[in-house]
Amino acid sequence: MTTAPLLEATGVAKNYGAVAALKNASLTLLPGEVHALMGANGAGKSTLVKILTGAIRNDGGRITVRGRPYVARTPADARRSGLVSVYQEPSLIPDLDVISNLRLTQTPVEPFREWVRELGVPDLDLRDLARDVPLAIQRVLDLARALAIAPDVMLLDEMTAALPANLAERVIDVVKRQSQTGRSVIFISHRFVEIAALCDRATVLRDGETVGVVDIAPGVEERIVELMLGAKIEKARRTRRDAGETAARAQGDTRIAVRNLRVGTKLQDVSFDLRNGEVAGVVALEGQGQDELFAALAGSTRPAAGTIEVDGRAARFAHPVDAVREGIAYVPGDRSEALAMKQSVRENIALPFSAAFASWGPINRRREGAKVQAAIERLQIDTRAQREVQRLSGGNQQKVTIARWIAADARTILCFDPTRGIDVRTKREIYKLLRELADQGKSILFYTSELEEIQLVCDRAIVIFGGKVVDILPVEIADEPALTRAAYGLPRETGAEPGIPTGGAQQGEAAP
Amino acid sequence: MSISASAPASVPAGRRIRRFMSDYPLVPLVVLLLLLVLVLHILQPGIVNQRWIANTVKFAIPLALLAGCQTMTMLTGGIDLSVGTVATMAAFIVATQGVDNPPAVAMALALIPALLIGFANGIGVGVFRVHPLIMTLGTSLIGVGCLQVYQRTVIASGAKVPEFLTWLGTGLTWGFPNALLLFIPVAALLIFIQRRTGFGRLLYAVGDNERATRLAGVKYWQVILALYIFSSVLAGIMGLLYIGLIKAPSLSLAEPLVLPSVAAAVIGGTSIFGGRGGYTGTILGALILAVLTTLLTILQMPEGARRILFGAIVLLVTAAYLRIIEDR
Secondary structure (H helix, E strand, C coil): CCCCCCEEEEEEEEEECCEEEEEEEEEEECCCCEEEEECCCCCCHHHHHHHHCCCCCCCEEEEEECCEECCCCCHHHHHHCCEEEECCCCCCCCCCEHHHHHHHCCCCHHHHHHHHHHCCCCCCCCCCEHHHCCHHHHHHHHHHHHHHCCCCEEEEECCCCCCCHHHHHHHHHHHHHHHHCCCEEEEECCCHHHHHHHCCEEEEEECCEEEEEEECCCCHHHHHHHHHHCCHHHHHHHCCCCHHHHHHHCCCCEEEEEEEEEECCCEEEEEEEEECCCEEEEECCCCCCHHHHHHHHCCCCCCCEEEEEECCEEECCCCHHHHHHCCEEEECCCHHHHCCCCCCHHHHHCHHHHCCHHHCCECCHHHHHHHHHHHHHHHCCCCCCCCCHHHCCHHHHHHHHHHHHHHCCCCEEEEECCCCCCCHHHHHHHHHHHHHHHHCCCEEEEECCCCHHHHHHCCEEEEEECCEEEEEEEHHHCCHHHHHHHHCCCCCCCCCCCCCCCHHHHHCCCCC | CHHHHHCCCCCCHHHHHHHHHHHCCHHHHHHHHHHHHHHHHHHCCCCCCHHHHHHHHHHHHHHHHHHHHHHHHHHCCCCCCCHHHHHHHHHHHHHHHCCCCCHHHHHHHHHHHHHHHHHHHHHHHHCCCCCHHHHHHHHHHHHHHHHHHHHHHHCCCCCCCCHHHHHHHHCEECCEECHHHHHHHHHHHHHHHHHHEHHHHHHHHHHHCHHHHHHCCCCHHHHHHHHHHHHHHHHHHHHHHHHHHHCCCCCCCCHHHHHHHHHHHHHCCCCCCCCCCCHHHHHHHHHHHHHHHHHHHHCCCCHHHHHHHHHHHHHHHHHHHHHHHCCC
16 A cells, blocks of 8 residues: 555554553554454543543553644544544433534534535435434434534544444445545444445454454454454353253243344344343343343333233333343343442341332341341452442442342343453353352352353353344353354354363353 | 550540540530530629529520421431421310310320421422422422411410410420420430430431432431421420410411521531431530520610620630531
8 A cells, every 4th residue: 555544553552541442453544444443332432532532641651633633632632633533322412402413513504515415315304403403313413513514534433333224325325425426434333234334444443452464355343353352262262161061050940032123223022032040141242122122121211012921921111110020130231320328238138028118117127137237248349348338349349249039039130241440350250140049949040241251150142133033152162252243143164063062061060 | 544545655645635525415515515505604693593594495495396397307318497387286276176175185196297297398308309308398389378377266265275285385394394394205206216216226327328228228308207207296296385375376487496496406416417426415405596686685785786796606606616526
């Protein structure tokens, strides 16, 4: 290539305390190209994007735009340097009309209008409040706003997720033509179909490092998945559990049957069974509808269509209490959603006991104390700072959220990424606990963003992509490569040999 | 001392004191109350005697009862500004209905508006999610209006405060105010509810993190409805006691106590954002305000200056207290 790069980043690093979010990321963007930025969850994509758009500062590395050093302290800086981003979530201020939103960002109105028409929205009234504009259209407006500024580099972060197909096509079409005028696009998407249709090259990140730059050509998906996984392919083979043991476990009765469930805009059509005595893993890239799935099962969101059956009876949840009454407990990934931070460990664990009107009277302190103590001991919660839950470590807080439902003897626990951001020891304890619960005949639905946890904890993995179940993998073959492929909507590897666990796995590493 | 202090040597003394204060937030309040009494004693030796104490307690009790309403509602992050109107209505109705009816009937009638306003507050805040400040202010204004209409219908018949209430409000038995006969059980009940019942636990939890309680199966509106009815009835009972103390019904009888009742709860360490506090602190807060009032009275300052000082001290105490007990 003889053309000088439009944007060049080399050796970019970013640390949060002792944690390195980016170690050595590089990206070379040529004029007029659409460049995909790819990587598994936590690879550092969003950190790199934030650095480029001026949301955060990098600790190391060098970024140049048209050969000149580029330092963006704020998104406005980035914009002045010709770099504009469009995010997955709409960025219009809902209480202002569209035209005021444009003024706020000093966007020229006429080009904006043209782009909106170009993108397939002919009848937009600029005096409409942003909140009255449908979500999908809001995204299109965001894109039009970016296009109207005529930037050198456009950064599209999951821009097409949850756009209706016709609009997504239109968007891709416009972006493609835009690039032919010499402008460049950095495109972040989980959809290989779009990447194949739109992008020229892809940079792949893994663990905060750029591990490869590939030209987009037919069949390149395999190469990208390989790059995203790297050495993990080898590692994963070793963490397999005993297959025979697993098969024996997963034969309980159906506890929850989900059929054609549709929730909100993201969860399209999901069906699966959760059986007594199993831990079913849910695997999905960010924003594929997993949040909506858990919210619906927990009774916090009403499904738009489809059915949930509990123990063979159709269930309709109007409030989380309806799910709790069926013995279904939801442990959210964000601990601050589940805990009353200023209250004691005991009060937090005992919270469900007082929930029903009938139990508003005097508390039986002996009985409550015994139940709470049993749960604390079972989860080995460090109670030195038990007067206020907010004084506990993150791991201990997470244990409290689970202990609550052990004390309440819930039959089904919906765990949403329970090990995010907690220490390794606590993680292991949680794996062990979930397995024990399943062995006692309880059922657990376990969403995790760390794919290696599937083989450590689960009996099978339900993979959701684009709001639909794309595959249900038995645990024997649900290693990281297989899960990653499935999570990106790729078919199972045809030549792969399922099963045959290696010798080391016989020890049962799920319960260390 | 030196031996026990050396054990956790890594924790600095200041931080340990803070943690102690955070764990026992009542200690600084008791210290402050004693300090104020001491200042009073120094400024006017001999004033602090049994009669003065009985009198101070007598006037602190109605304030403490209204502050009980604020404590309960503030635990959920709410507030009840209608308590003044509710108490006034109860007082006015019991005095006017007491002319023709037996005291028990008059008292029962007097608590009806309290129930209605509490119910309206509970529905507004719990079901329609109106901000408690607005909701209770609204019902309070409506209540005052209704009271004015009611006043015209009874203007000819005059007023008679039931003797029992006068005895309860002003009487002393062996030097102790009779009002304690009402207050001690009520205070015990409030503290019991807060510490030892499922309902009390939910008040704290709802104020701390409503989403979390929802996921735990708590229905918010039920808690809030019960809470505001309880608060309103408590305010009505306070109105009955207060008319026994003041003896002259008026259309704004308890209104001047509303904001001090909020102040008493806040000084007592109940967080206006919810989830933290308790009635014991509020009682101390009410006593502190009562002593402060005497203190400012004997300073023989003009009314304006007294109010300025009162406001400034309330602000100062609250700010200082929150700094002391917040453990970060």
